[in-house]
Amino acid sequence: MTQAVMGAPQRFTPLQRLLHWLMAICILAMLFIGVGMVSTVMPKYLTLVSIHKPLGIAILVLALIRLVVRLRYGTPPLPADLPEPMKLAAHLSHYAFYALMIGMPLLGWGMLSAASYPVVLYGSIYLPPILPLNDSLHTLLWNAHFYLAFAFFALILLHVAAALFHALVRRDGVFEAMAPVPTTASDEIVPAE
């Protein structure tokens, strides 16, 4: 059976699922590296910083690709019986995720630029500054980068809690829509494509 016959797709496209799980790993690593690096004076500080910068740029590139893919392929519909507040929360969380995935790397890049730090990708490959040296700009962007990182992690915890709630309690196919591989539950719910 094709999706056209089925109506709306039940799952995200394989490309969307690949991007989701790849970025999940990158973003979680990024947030842990971020809080870890600013809390140590040991030599690993330099290693962590040297991962943080290129990984942030990788996330920015992946997020922009993902945004285009999202606009092109959309999303499977949420279950019709999902309460309106949960639907609203689901939609708003997606806006917040895209804003953070694109915004955080730009804030970091801008913050380094405003402090006249070179933005090293790898070896002697640099990104150009996107802002002039300016202490108040640096402070503004630093604060945004710092506090939004914690907001980002809190949002991920909420997202994971909601995903598990869908998977274990509601069992409504929302988790299976983004599951990396078809699960038993999704086999039951989603007829063979």
Added chain:
Amino acid sequence: MPEPRRLPARSVIGSLVLIAVVIGGGAAAFAYTAGWLSPQRLTPDRMVDALAPPGGPALGHRRNHAKGICFTGVFEANGAGTALSRAQAFASGQYPVLGRFNLGTADANAPDATVRVRGMGLQIATPDGEIWRSAMINAPVFPVSTPQAFYGLLLASGSKDPDAMKTFAGAHPEIAPFGAWAKDGPWTGSYAEERYNSLNSFVFTDSSGAQKTVRWSLLPAAQPAPISQDDLAKRGPNFLEEEIVERVHAGPQHWTLAVTVANPDDPTVDPSKAWPADRRTVEVGTLTVQRIEAEADGPCRDINFDPTILPSGIQTSDDPFPAARSSAYAKSYDRRTAEAKDYPYTATDAKP
């Protein structure tokens, strides 16, 4: 879309507990990584806090080496350094520099004669887009072997216990050479008469990929004229800045950049240990300071002379200090740039 199946209450509670465990575990792992569960971890915040004098930090200023003055000039490489490093700064040519003469104190208003350690922050920019920053001091060795010991030294020197320093020195005998220099080493009456040493070791990579561990020093062209600390005090609290302004106004000041190569068994990991004097030393070029500018509106004000900002061809070694300095300097920078209103620009049009 099939109807969601209703679960028995016990299964729902079990699932909710599982979710709570996953979320709680994630939050706990994050908190641990951030150091919130490790009050003993030496963080950049704790290091920078320990630098503050009893009356609190000098708001808007660097948390250490708080008193300083900016300079600009050129570094002229003679080409000899290309035998050691492929960094463009060593290829024959002239490269613009930006720097800062400073005193090793957390007090931005400290009288010059009360501060033993003098320093130079330096940035060399090359046409390939690379930046080399360094922060050097006039001491021949660093007081202690590890960042943890440096933190201990800060705590001991700020302690109310009269025996704290004696106890610290007993536990850290490596401080003796630094202590001997601080007590008996000569004082000079000019930033231009000081030798500035990297102290930390770095690894140079040449164009064939061969690596050597090195330290470097800037050797003054001006003949050092020893002066007693008492006589220096009589010249006034800001004599060094006044003197360097006049001196550079009268003519540019020069230093030779000398790179010293470690032998295989030399203590590259420990900046409190000098290397034997017979080590191979290569003079790679001349620093010329051409212009002095007050820090408040000067080009060095908002520059962090982080010693790990290095061009390709120079990298950190097994010396743990550059990483610790980088993390603490960044924290100092974040704090002081957020306090700019406490250290106002004096010329309204000078704000970058």
